[in-house]
Amino acid sequence: MTSEVESSRRASIYDVAREAGVSHMTVSRVLNDHPNIREATKKRVLEAIKVTNYTPSSIARALATQKAMRIGVLVDSPVQYGPNSTLRALESAARQHGYVISSVSFSAPGDGEEVEDGIAELVTQGIDAICVIAPRLSSLDKVRRKAPGLPTVIVQSEPATEMHTVSVDQRSGAESAVKHLIELGHTSILHLAGPMDWHDSRVRAQAFQETLEAAGLVSAPPIIGDWSSDSGYDVGKSADLGDATAIFASNDQMALGLIHGLQERGLKVPDDMSIVGFDDLPDARHFLPPLTTIRQNFSDLGIQVIELLVRAIEGGVSPYARELIEPKLMIRLSTGAPPKTPRAGALAQAGR
Amino acid sequence: MTSEVESSRRASIYDVAREAGVSHMTVSRVLNDHPNIREATKKRVLEAIKVTNYTPSSIARALATQKAMRIGVLVDSPVQYGPNSTLRALESAARQHGYVISSVSFSAPGDGEEVEDGIAELVTQGIDAICVIAPRLSSLDKVRRKAPGLPTVIVQSEPATEMHTVSVDQRSGAESAVKHLIELGHTSILHLAGPMDWHDSRVRAQAFQETLEAAGLVSAPPIIGDWSSDSGYDVGKSADLGDATAIFASNDQMALGLIHGLQERGLKVPDDMSIVGFDDLPDARHFLPPLTTIRQNFSDLGIQVIELLVRAIEGGVSPYARELIEPKLMIRLSTGAPPKTPRAGALAQAGR
């Protein structure tokens, strides 16, 4: 057995072939588990692989097969808990199927070209499918226009589209949040929404309104935040809250800031004001008070996306699928019955 | 000008060449900004690129040049704020230099092979350099053994190593946290540490001890948590806290849980107990009370890592570098002067 060559170069399939005394093709067959390889030959090749410290080059393989075994993910705001969790889930689900992922992210509000550029970059890298986690409304059309004939799925509860869609059921989540508040006896409920160019934000806001109306309650227009706890804080501290006794915040972070701001104003949660969030951050259960919120199962989401994509890549074109994942209400201490006596001073004094 | 071919295949450099009426090599030269291309020709090629909707294949380019323009990142626990932020920072810094990143992550406690497997997978993908964000002690040796002759940097405040190292100065961070408590007048300070197989955790714990001793105070052995807010909660609720009036938690999440647990025990922060965290999560300023903590600049860290790596890839072997980034103390409301009257009952009654 020739000894390991002390070369800085990575061993190629030919090096292994020489070492094993076979042709490169035999090595390739062993690598790909082809049938019709004599057991003894296989063993010799495996040995040679070990000796040469060989690792197959997926680059060369991708070029030869025209399949990169790579899924491109375009993701907006990956620092946020939701997108980040989805990304992790995608990565691990993809690996199960032998795929790797490449992600391109942009957090900037958007100079308008990020989506196009991102997709172009992914295509350049060489991918077999695209997943877009672009929760902004504006992104969607761009994806549609730019989609380069690759299987594509959008992570978004888009009503109707000519693309695959996977998402957590935002409507149902928001609905159960609001229903929970109604059942506790609240009749004046406010909504702190995310930016209105985010799809999830719109759906939650709409579900909020409809659920309220279905219960015969009036719904004030939502207050608009920007997902950050800072924006929640501002609202909690100084927004005009009318006679509201409960607020449904569109994510946990804003809920956190809200509670903080409310406290500065002299309002206790849940005694004076009930708060429910959305996301169930891992830390939400240790907020003060622990936050009632809606848990989204991102791991399931990732699995569904990858399965859809892999099927589309390998199987061919299925009809456009639309998967919905059911979220779950986590009841904790930030919600309770409305206060008996309507507070008069607290809100007025806070003023503008 | 030939019209755009309605083929499902991606256009290759030859398609562009035919369209422009030049050889493929001329196209390649335009693509790579070679000098000595006539302006008119260049324009024609650019036109053809647009017409054919051509995107270069970095796979083919990688094969031809033997440079993948890809940096592999091996990352432990990417759901945690720190690692995730670092990852984002790396991605964006890499893009500045024309590189993309591939990350392989593992969150499992570790069956022992994740590091080896992860590196092997990255090598297979084809990478020019490796960055390891593996904060566990045990990982390090494995990286060392497995490192396949590629430029490698470890994100970790490792005392001495034969690899490049970039990190936030954990020691200095912990030191300023403890000093802050001492200056406030605390004399009995506890430390809630992270798992002891995490390097950062060890360094912070050690700095805690040394700073205390340097001030002539006694240091109790640290209480060990697992980074989660849950573990902080348990400690806050039922650990034996002696006569401590302040706790330095090794991350913000544990600090959050700690405050929650403390409250259940009937202890107020900062009146009865001062708390300082580590990380400065974006939400930490809205904890109740807003958390005094140590801010780490992950973006700087990412930039430094990539610059080191790119230099190593392109420049050759520089001596092993060791970059340190200075963290910053953020003073908020979770710390204050120690209570005047020593509390007797509160801690005893909490018991186990």
Next chain:
DNA sequence: TTATAGGATGTTAGCGCTCACACTATTAGG
């Protein structure tokens, strides 16, 4: 004008792999 430098382009090979096919051993069937 003609040689000549160098600017502008084309040609060929090869990166590491797989595919399609060709070929050689083996075995089974008549």
Next chain:
DNA sequence: CCTAATAGTGTGAGCGCTAACATCCTATAA
């Protein structure tokens, strides 16, 4: 014992690109 099938292996080409060299232009100088 020979043919035919099949198991096992090898050969050549080509995936899309770039490096290196070859060739062709064009301007300038002698």
